[in-house]
Amino acid sequence: MSSGTTAREKINLRTPDVMAAVQEQVESHYRSDIVDKVRRAGGIISVGDTTVRLAKEFGFCYGVERAIDLAYAARKVFKDRRLFIVGEIIHNPEVNHQIASLGIKNLTGKNKQADISDLGPEDVVIVPAFGTELSIQQQIKDRGCQIVDTTCGDVMSVWKRVRKYASESATSIIHGKAEHEETKATSSRALGDGSGHYLVVLTLADTDYVCEYIRHGGDKQAFLEKFHGAHSPGFDPDVHLQTVGVANQTTMLRGETEEVQRRVRQAIVDRDGPELAAKNFRFFDTICGATQERQDALRELLNVKMDILLVVGGYNSSNTSHLAEMGEEKLPTYFVLNASRLLSSDEIKHYDLHEKSEVIARNWLPHGPAVIGITAGASCPNNLIEETLIRLFELRGISRYELDAAA
Numbered sequence: 001m002s003s004g005t006t007a008r009e010k011i012n013l014r015t016p017d018v019m020a021a022v023q024e025q026v027e028s029h030y031r032s033d034i035v036d037k038v039r040r041a042g043g044i045i046s047v048g049d050t051t052v053r054l055a056k057e058f059g060f061c062y063g064v065e066r067a068i069d070l071a072y073a074a075r076k077v078f079k080d081r082r083l084f085i086v087g088e089i090i091h092n093p094e095v096n097h098q099i100a101s102l103g104i105k106n107l108t109g110k111n112k113q114a115d116i117s118d119l120g121p122e123d124v125v126i127v128p129a130f131g132t133e134l135s136i137q138q139q140i141k142d143r144g145c146q147i148v149d150t151t152c153g154d155v156m157s158v159w160k161r162v163r164k165y166a167s168e169s170a171t172s173i174i175h176g177k178a179e180h181e182e183t184k185a186t187s188s189r190a191l192g193d194g195s196g197h198y199l200v201v202l203t204l205a206d207t208d209y210v211c212e213y214i215r216h217g218g219d220k221q222a223f224l225e226k227f228h229g230a231h232s233p234g235f236d237p238d239v240h241l242q243t244v245g246v247a248n249q250t251t252m253l254r255g256e257t258e259e260v261q262r263r264v265r266q267a268i269v270d271r272d273g274p275e276l277a278a279k280n281f282r283f284f285d286t287i288c289g290a291t292q293e294r295q296d297a298l299r300e301l302l303n304v305k306m307d308i309l310l311v312v313g314g315y316n317s318s319n320t321s322h323l324a325e326m327g328e329e330k331l332p333t334y335f336v337l338n339a340s341r342l343l344s345s346d347e348i349k350h351y352d353l354h355e356k357s358e359v360i361a362r363n364w365l366p367h368g369p370a371v372i373g374i375t376a377g378a379s380c381p382n383n384l385i386e387e388t389l390i391r392l393f394e395l396r397g398i399s400r401y402e403l404d405a406a407a
Contacts, residue, residue, distance in 0.1 A: 013073040013148065022072045029098055030060070030068075032386035037407040045389075047406045049368065050396045052389060053304060055375035057297035059382050061290030063152035064090050067129035068099075070150045075102045078124045078146070084114060085126040086136060087181055089150070090379040091317035093337065108136070119143040131155050131185035154250045154288035155182055159189040161284045165245035166192025170282055171235075173210065174200045175260045176249025178230040180318060183249045190247075191232060197240045200230040207260045211267035214241050244268070245282035251319035251378075253326075254287045254295060290378050291319045298323055298375050302330045306373045307366045309333045312388050313377035315351045315358075320377025324353055327373075334364060339387035345395045365395055 035054075038045045043054040060068075067089055074083060083104040088096045088111075100106075104126065105113040116136070119125065121144035127137065131151040140147060162172040172190035176183035178200040190198035201207050206227075213223055223237045232240075246264055248257045261283045269277040302309075309327040313320035315337060327333030334350040336342065341349040341358075348364045351357070366372075372392065376385050393403050 011077065011146065013070055013077050018073050018076055019069065021076060022069050025072055026065075026068060030095075030381035030383050032382035034386045034389060034403070034407050035059075035382045038389075041407070045403075045406055047393060047398045047402055048396070049370065050393060050398060051371045052392065053301060053306065053371065053373050054385075055294070055297040055301045055373070057290075057293040058374075058376040059378070059380050059385060061288075061294075061378040063129050063154065063288070063290065064379055067150035067152070068095065070148055071099055071104065071126055072102070074124055074126060074148045075104065081146075082123045083126065084119065084123060085128060086132045086140075087128055087130070089126070089128045090314075091320075091377075092314040092379040092381070092384075094384055095379065095381060116140060116143065119145050121145065124148060127151055128181065129155070130181040131159070132181070133184050134188040134191075151185075152250070152288070154286070154290075155185070158186050158247050158250060158286040161245070161286060162186055162190040162196075162198070162247050163192055165247070165282060166190055166196025168243070168245075168282075169195075170243045170245040171232075171240045172196070172198040173244050173246050173260075173264060174198055174248060175202075175207075175246065175252055175257045176200055177202055177318060180249055182251070182318075186247065186249070187232070197232040197235050199227060199232075199235065199240075201260060202230075204256065204259060204263070207263050210241070211263050213237055214264070214267040215270050243280045245284075247284070248286055249318065250286060250288035251291050251317075251322070252287065253322045254292055257287060291322075294319065294323060294375070294378060295326065298326055301373050301375065302327065304371070304373075306331060306371045308364065308370075309373040309375070310388060310392070311335045311375055311377075312338065312385055313380040317377045317379050320380065321353060323375055323377060324351075327375075328353070332364070334361065336388065338384050339391040342388070342391045342395060370396070 038054055045052050071089055084107050085104050086107050087109045089099050107114055107116055116139045124146045125140050127149045129150055129152045165172045187198045190196050220237055246261045265281050268281040272280055309331055311324040324333055324335040334348050336350050343349055345365045347360055347362055349358050349360050352359045390400055
């Protein structure tokens with residue numbers, strides 16, 4: 001048997017002994033006793049005149065935990081082989097740093113350390129939770145590598161849906177960020193056998209532009225320029241908007257995706273009438289359950305009177321960004337990478353979603369009695385939430401000892 005064939009064999013990484021060792025390692029890196037205690041106490045901790053309320057759901061989801069577990073397991077099982085990953089395992093710098101510390105090198109993106117052309121049959125390649133584009137996956141297979149696929153099941157459900165659209169000659173209108181790894185992976189599946197098409201819309205303004213074209217047509221060249229980099233090769237809005245199906249990047253806001261769906265459907269009805277629209281429009285709910293749970297939990301938390309909200313997580317995390325958007329609509333909200341961004345009781349360095357960069361805000365922390373909310377995206381580990389909690393209380397004049405005693 002050739003080495004290439006051996007490398008392609010399916011290997012079970014999740015054996016009891018491997019997973020026991022992985023669990024111990026993962027917990028040592030990411031677990032938080034304080035966060036666990038606060039959760040058990042109903043998500044509320046009060047010391048002196050400072051109360052912190054945690055959202056009921058935050059932090060690592062099952063898909064993220066599985067991806068991390070498999071990456072750690074791959075390192076243990078393939079001790080003497082080179083390990084690589086396509087991009088980032090998830091959108092969190094702390095976690096990606098830990099993955100890099102295991103000797104797992106990056107094949108794509110700004111932190112690229114090797115090229116797919118350098119790979120051979122003895123190499124192991126991890127596909128991240130977002131999945132990857134079919135062309136990249138095929139290149140890796142062609143090199144004969146062992147593939148450890150950590151793609152989230154919710155993402156694969158979207159792939160199944162857009163493949164079905166393509167088989168029915170329906171163009172996939174994907175609500176998402178065109179450059180996001182998940183959306184790029186989904187777009188590649190929307191091509192089906194090669195004859196399928198897709199169009200990515202990010203905002204409701206994008207959606208309205210598409211809807212106007214569906215109803216009345218327009219300047220094809222202007223349309224293609226507006227959506228440059230966000231449509232399939234050979235896309236023709238005069239042809240490929242006749243029959244459409246809506247899908248989404250799984251981490252988008254549910255309400256916004258539903259509005260995209262409603263507006264596109266109405267445009268098809270206006271153009272074709274209700275009877276034909278039933279044939280020319282398709283939709284399936286593909287928002288991930290964990291994303292929805294975190295949005296619902298924050299929505300519930302925002303019903304409570306609070307002074308400020310901290311959202312903790314990676315700035316390139318789509319689901320975390322949406323939590324920050326939700327908070328901004330209700331109260332002063334600060335999107336922070338980790339505890340180090342809480343500079344002092346007067347200054348905080350946070351990510352401005354509109355400026356798309358970190359900025360420093362002053363007079364951010366209330367004086368006197370305060371209620372502060374904290375949430376985090378599905379890619380944020382509990383240890384970062386703990387560090388943020390400790391730093392927050394420290395800036396309010398409360399020691400770690402007092403915090404431990406209250407938790």
